[in-house]
Amino acid sequence: MFAVPRASAWLRRLATPLGVLGAGACLGVLALGGFGAHYVKAGYLQCHPRRARVTDSDVERAKQLLPGLRHVTFRAQDGAILHAWYAPPKNGALMVLVTGLGGNRASLLDEAGLFARHGYGSLLLDARAHGDSDGTRATWGYLEADDVVRAVKFARAQSGVKEVGALGFSVGGSAVALAAFREPQISVVVLYATWTSLREEIAFKSKRGRLAAYFTTKGYELSGVDVDAVRPEPRMKSLAPRPLLMISGGQDRDTPAWVMDRLFEASADPKEIWRLPEVGHGGYFHADPEGYERRVVGFLDRSFRLAH
Numbered sequence: 001m002f003a004v005p006r007a008s009a010w011l012r013r014l015a016t017p018l019g020v021l022g023a024g025a026c027l028g029v030l031a032l033g034g035f036g037a038h039y040v041k042a043g044y045l046q047c048h049p050r051r052a053r054v055t056d057s058d059v060e061r062a063k064q065l066l067p068g069l070r071h072v073t074f075r076a077q078d079g080a081i082l083h084a085w086y087a088p089p090k091n092g093a094l095m096v097l098v099t100g101l102g103g104n105r106a107s108l109l110d111e112a113g114l115f116a117r118h119g120y121g122s123l124l125l126d127a128r129a130h131g132d133s134d135g136t137r138a139t140w141g142y143l144e145a146d147d148v149v150r151a152v153k154f155a156r157a158q159s160g161v162k163e164v165g166a167l168g169f170s171v172g173g174s175a176v177a178l179a180a181f182r183e184p185q186i187s188v189v190v191l192y193a194t195w196t197s198l199r200e201e202i203a204f205k206s207k208r209g210r211l212a213a214y215f216t217t218k219g220y221e222l223s224g225v226d227v228d229a230v231r232p233e234p235r236m237k238s239l240a241p242r243p244l245l246m247i248s249g250g251q252d253r254d255t256p257a258w259v260m261d262r263l264f265e266a267s268a269d270p271k272e273i274w275r276l277p278e279v280g281h282g283g284y285f286h287a288d289p290e291g292y293e294r295r296v297v298g299f300l301d302r303s304f305r306l307a308h
Contacts, residue, residue: 036215039206043219047137049102054083054131058106065113066122074154077146080134082126084151087112089121092162093304095190096123096151100170100282101138104131108169110285111296118297123155127172137223140198141174141230148179152186163187163304168194169282170255177232180239188303190245190296193255193281196263198230201255233266240268243303245296247284250277272299 063069066087073081085105088094095115099107105124112122127144128135138144152164165188168176173194180186195201199217206213220227236244244267248260257275264273274295279287 035211036218039208039212039215040219040222043202043216044223045219046101046216047139047220047223047225049129049138051130052102052104054104054106054126058104058109062106062109062124065109066116072123072154074150076128076134076143076150078143080128082128082134082147082151083132084126084154085112085122085124086155086158087116087122088158088160089119091119091304092160093119093300094121094123094155094158094161094164095188095300096125096148096155096164096166096176096186098125098127098144098148098151098166098168098172098175099130100172100193101140102130103169103172106131108167111167111292114285114289114293114297115300118301120300121155121161123151125151127175138171139223139225140171140220141178142225144171144175145178145182148175149183152179152183156185165189165300165303168192170194174198174230174232177236177239178230180242181232181235186242188243188245188300189239190247190299191263192247192284193249193252193260194232194246194263195255195259196231196233196266198225198227202227233263236263236267241270243299244271245299245303246271246273247296248273248275249279249281249284250275251280254281270303 167190
């Protein structure tokens with residue numbers, strides 16, 4: 001007759017900690033959900049950058065720097081219309097230039113102007129979802145690699161173009177590397193601040209650890225990015241025997257120098273690396289114009305002679 005009261009008392013004593021634990025678990029799930037949603041959104045937004053349109057002053061400056069400039073378009077594999085500036089070469093060699101996230105075809109205009117003074121042509125590309133090109137999402141090299149291949153084929157088909165190289169900065173560097181793995185008509189490769197892999201980049205930039213990186217990656221995947229397809233490091237040796245130049249800033253917090261050192265070590269000869277100890281993420285031409293002309297134009301002169 002005393003069993004029921006004892007049981008009731010035991011249940012009442014147990015109910016309090018279980019209730020606390022249950023409430024805590026619910027709050028934990030809600031907190032994790034909020035944490036996850038925050039980083040999924042962050043990853044998604046990184047694939048949907050604010051668009052920087054090409055301005056009238058950009059066009060005027062491009063006309064001054066690039067003799068014979070034309071505004072051209074061509075179609076990507078998925079039907080997107082990609083916009084670019086085309087300037088014909090005088091020496092038969094042309095560079096396709098692809099800038100980083102949030103830039104446009106005017107972003108590497110100073111480099112193209114220098115190349116023009118040495119006889120090189122340029123095709124400066126607005127990546128998808130950038131500048132005037134179609135699209136609403138940047139895929140960090142995944143779809144852009146094929147866009148670069150198409151840009152190279154477009155340039156190669158122009159009168160007077162005998163050889164084509166490609167230069168990419170940051171996300172554009174990933175696109176150029178991936179394009180060069182599949183397109184042998186890219187004779188020369190120049191990479192600015194290029195990551196070993198997108199997954200490693202996300203992990204490095206996720207200051208809140210592995211869980212934050214996991215959810216950020218989901219945001220990329222929701223945007224249609226195959227994260228593991230953007231992984232240049234294991235295939236760098238396949239660029240050989242095509243010449244490779246890498247440029248790295250010692251103060252770069254986005255793509256630290258050790259990243260480029262690893263990518264360089266993963267590559268085969270002929271390869272060169274130019275390290276600028278006091279420079280951050282990009283801005284190499286403006287940091288040392290004379291050094292840039294000597295190192296980069298010198299590299300192109302040597303490399304395109306090899307290509308011939």
